[in-house]
Every structure is written in structure tokens, then in C-alpha cells.
Amino acid sequence: MSFSVAVAGASGYAGGELLRLLAAHPEFEIRTVTGHSSAGRPLIEYQPHLRSLAHLTLEDTKPELLDGHDIVFFALPHGASGELTAQLHRTGTVVDCGADHRLRSAADWAAFYGGEHHGHWTYGVPELIVAGGSQDRGSQGGGLVKQREALRGATRIAAPGCNASTVALSLAPGVAAGVIEAQDLVTVLAVGPSGAGKAAKTHLLGSELMGTANPYAVGGTHRHIPEIQQALRDAGAGAEPTLSFTPVLVPMSRGILATSTARLAPGVTAQQVRGAWEAAYADEPFVQVLPEGSFPRTADTLGANTCLMGIAVDEAAGRVVVVAALDNLAKGTAGAAIQSTNIALGLDETLGLPVNGVAP
Template identity: 35%
Template sequence: MEKIKVGVLGASGYTGADLIRLALRHPTIELTVLTANAHAGKPVKDVFRHFSHVDLPDLISIDDADWAAVDAVFCGLPHGTTQAITKQIFETHPKVKIIDMSADFRLRDPAAYKEWYGLDHIAAEIQPEAAYGLTELYRDEIEAARLIACPGCYPTAVLLSLVPLAIKDLIDATDLVIDAKSGVSGAGRGLKENTLFCEAGEGISPYAVGKHRHMAEIEQEIGKAANLEGLRVNFTPHLIPMSRGELTTSYVRMKNGASASDLKDALIDAYSGEPFVTILDGETLPQTQMVRGSNYVAMNVIPDRIPGRAIVISTLDNLVKGSAGQALQNFNLAYGMDETLGLEQLPLFP
């Protein structure tokens, strides 16, 4: 099988490390370029000890990367960085595919990007090419794109559970309350006081209340599904003292006489045959333990005791299906391969 040469930008972050982990088990990927500016010149095993037994290229700076040595690039860089690099690559090597795990191309409107991220969009001419990389909902666009903008972890969990319901007009998209919880790896690997062990351990902390940047993606995609402009949702994230995992609980008002059973049937219908999405039996409640270390999503719909309302719960691993795994799933689509290649890892338990 012919190898596809791949670069990973931001290889020293948690997302980059998980992408490397998954790529090493992929039968067609050859890792040729690994960048990490702060660790340039180091072997990967000096940064991540769990790669000590693996032969990998040394980490280099982005300025030293040879784009002629890659067929595809996974970008795990901070927002505001990927746009310039994408422009550079496309200008000099237009056949290279980019699977972006940052936020730089997720929002279709450049003005919305500036509003939420405080930066001018410097690659607005490329933005229309970006396919929103929510695999189960945008396969056709992803297959044809050279630029894939993978969703954030929270939007992936929320949108997979709510978009099919909004499309079928079973829920009132203007009355959504979303409670979300993520492991500490979602905050990145950089040194931050609030993620120190003594600060994050043995407690739960809300953050970015009413202003989390992932709200923009959630509103963009549910608004599109419900054909509503200017949609606003209530979304509150929380930090949980665990390394990885994410769970979202969405409180919805049903429409058109729909019941919780109708909502569940709609999700079963939407994801019938999907390799990574499971609608749980009965009233089995999703738990992060069900998906840890895997590309799987588990969800369910529970009737609320308040008439006309239901509770939709979804869980995934924020570093896999919420980031690196979904990126690899999109890579498989973009190259016409089985979506599950390199992603066969079952959840880890305990």
C-alpha cells in the first residue's frame, strides 16, 4: 500500500501527541514532518515518554518544515496561527491537503471569527474552501475538500446529538440549555494556574461562562440546521479533574407534538450504520468511561419530568473524537479510505 506522507504541526501538544499515536497504527501514513517550536531539535521521546519505543522524526520548527516532503498536514496549532501557514502552503504546494484541528477556519463568516477570537481573518479568500469537519454530517464536502476545519470538542459532542433533531424540527432551537464538562487536557498542555493539580483536583469549575468560543460553532451549525439566523444558545462549560473525556447534557423543549421517544428514534435513524456513534439502549446513561481513548460517541435521550421537555446526553473523548480521532477520520474520507482505518481502538476501561 502506497504511503501518504504526513506532517503534524504542534506535535508537542496533547492533540498532536494523540494524532501521532493514532497515525502510527494507520497502514498508509508515513510521518515525515513533526513541528514544535518550543521543543525544536528534540527527539519526540524526550517530550512524550510514551513514544520511547517508536522511531519518529525529530521535532523541528515550522520555519524549517519542508512542505514538499508532505502530502497532507494536520494542524494542531493555537488559533491565529494556522491561517498564515495554510496560505503559505497553498501558495507554494496547492496539492497538499490540510486537516486543521485549530479554530482558524471553523467559522464560515470572517467577521464572526474576529468577534469571537479578537483577530482579523487573514485568509478570508480561502475560508469558502473549508469544509466543516463534522464527519457524520458533512461527508460529501469533506471528501472533496483540500482544507478541512475540524470542529471543537464541545461542538462535536453537542452537534452530533442535536443537529438531527433540529433538522427534523423536533426541538425548539431557540430554547436550548447546554451543560458541558471536560477533562483538563481540553485546556491544552501549556502551564496555566487553573490547571495545576492543586487547583483543578478534587473540584469542578465552570469557566468562560456565557462567552466560550465554541458557542459560535454551536450556534452556527444548529442555526443552519434549524434555518434560523442569529441563533443564541445557553452553553456553560466546566472543568473536571480527569485527564480526558467530555460529557454534554442538553435540556430541550420539544416541538410539533414530539416525544422523547421520537427524538431518540430520530437519532437512531440519523446514525444507523455509523461506525462510531452509538445510541444507547433503554435509559442507559452515557458515561465518559464508555468512550475513553476511543473515537466513539455514546448518546441517549431521557424524558424530562417537565412536560414537553427532554434531556439529551452525549459523551466522547475530547482528544480523540473531539480532535485527533475526528481529524484522522476526515483524513480517511479525503483520501477515499475506510473511515475506521487507524481508529479501531476500543475504549479503555477501567
């Protein structure tokens, strides 16, 4: 069986990564690609690396053009997809890679994004542990309950923010197991500028990025903070999570290296800490905990739908340290979207998704 697919926002970075992965998917057929100012132009002009899709032409992003496909993926800036998705009545599965449907709280949306809140869809991070706080979790099926249970049969999916999913995956096992405290969480992320999109902006020019590291959204202003807090509440945080979040642009086109630390819960040993993370991800095809003493590099995840993590306990500081790496465009966005769609449709969740990165 082949599912017909449309991708809105196909000329951007996230749209291009969706198309790269979808092109290798054995069950999906890309029929329609849309853009805004790029409408009417060949897709290959904007995504010259996608040689197998050279026959496609970008069309206007109109709901009547998108509706009726089996699956529609949206790769649009925040605030741009909500109005369009509401007009799709003949599409079985809609996946939003933007922020419009990630947050349950309208107050959080107003505080961090502004504009109309378009409601909450099933969150597209299958490996996340969910506990008593989740409103869309599946039933207990033995072992840890994961977000993938809520994704089975879902028709409206909110793909995650790349920084948000990296940090949430880093900390949720410790919160769920009670081996770390959910207050005084600190994370610093080295991120590639492709996460900011393809639009020309002075601070994203090569001459502004090369040879330097630039912090941004400092002091609790980054829009992914409420998304991380929501995920940690779902993982069973006993009190409202508090998070200091500092992203830093570094001169690599793609990738995230997130170093997250948390207070060690009283009486918890280093063995119990490692056991919590290993138990959480033991059977996951795409999230892997490295052996003790090993820590990931972003280079090892490029182009792959993998998240690699290293775990350590800083005994002197009384803190757990988690270092996680992933490709922000692959596992952080497009890969998560496709993986979640596979689950929703009852397919093998690994279909079309690589675990091997590109090196050097």
C-alpha cells in the first residue's frame, strides 16, 4: 500500500529534510510540494541535493491543494500552519513540524509566541516516558509507558522543537525514576544555525558565524522552554520543573549538543542513575545511551534519526550530567515527524529512517 504525501514549506531546511527522508520511504509517495515565494519554480532549484525529486514543481500553499492526500506534513514558521490545518477535512493524517500545536497551555503560547492558540495535538516524540501528568498517554502495556502509545492511530501530530526534544529526552528518565530533582535544571546547547530556518538574516551569515560562538535567547526567553516543562510534567515531575536554558549558535550547519545537569536526589547512587537511563532506552532503535565514560559528538548523528547520550554523576557538585547529541533537522524535526507517522499508521516505526550517520 502506498500513501500519498504532500509537504507544505518544501523549499526550506525542514521541508528539504522531510523530502530527503520521505524519498527513501517504501510506503510513501510524494505527490505535492508547496512553497510561498517559490511557487511555480522547480523544487530542484531550492533543494538541489534531492535529485530523485527533480520532477516536482513547487505550488502555492493552499488548503484545497493539500487536502485529500493521505498525509500532509507542514514545515512552516510558527503561527503559519494553524489556520491552514483547520481547513483540511479530507486528510487522514496531518503532521505539523512547526510550533502551532505543541503546547496544551494557551497561556504558555501567549507568553512565548503570541497570536492565536490552535490547540494541542499528539506530541511526536515516541521515546518520551509519560506518567500521571500526561493528558494524551496510552494505556500501561508493561514496562515504562512511552509517548508512542498515544501516537498509535493518531491523526493529528505535533512534531517537536529540536532543542526541546533533545533536552526532554535527556532529562525525562531521571525525572520519571525519581533519581533527579525537577527543579534547578540547567541546560546549555551548542546548536547549528539551520534550526533558525532558511530566511536570510544578518546574524546567520557565514561571516558572522565562522570562528565564533554566539549565545541567544538568554535568560529564560527561548520558546522551547514551556515545551520542555510540559514534557517533564508528563514524565512525572512532582513539582513544576524549573529550567535555565541557554542555546549557543556555533559554526556547524546542523546538529545539537545539549549538556544538561540536574540535582541528584538524596540517597541516589551513580549506579541507580545510569540504570534509570539504560532502562528507559534499552529497546529503543533511535535513542541510545553510550557506555560509561563515553560521550557523543554531533558528527556521529549527522543525517541519522539517532539521539546519542552520555551520562555522568558529578559527586562533588551533587549533580547528574547528561550530554546528548542529535541532528536538529533529522531526529530533531523531520525524522521525529516521520517516525511518529509510521507509528500512527501502524507501520514499522523505523521505515525510511537511517541510523547510520555521515562521516567525516
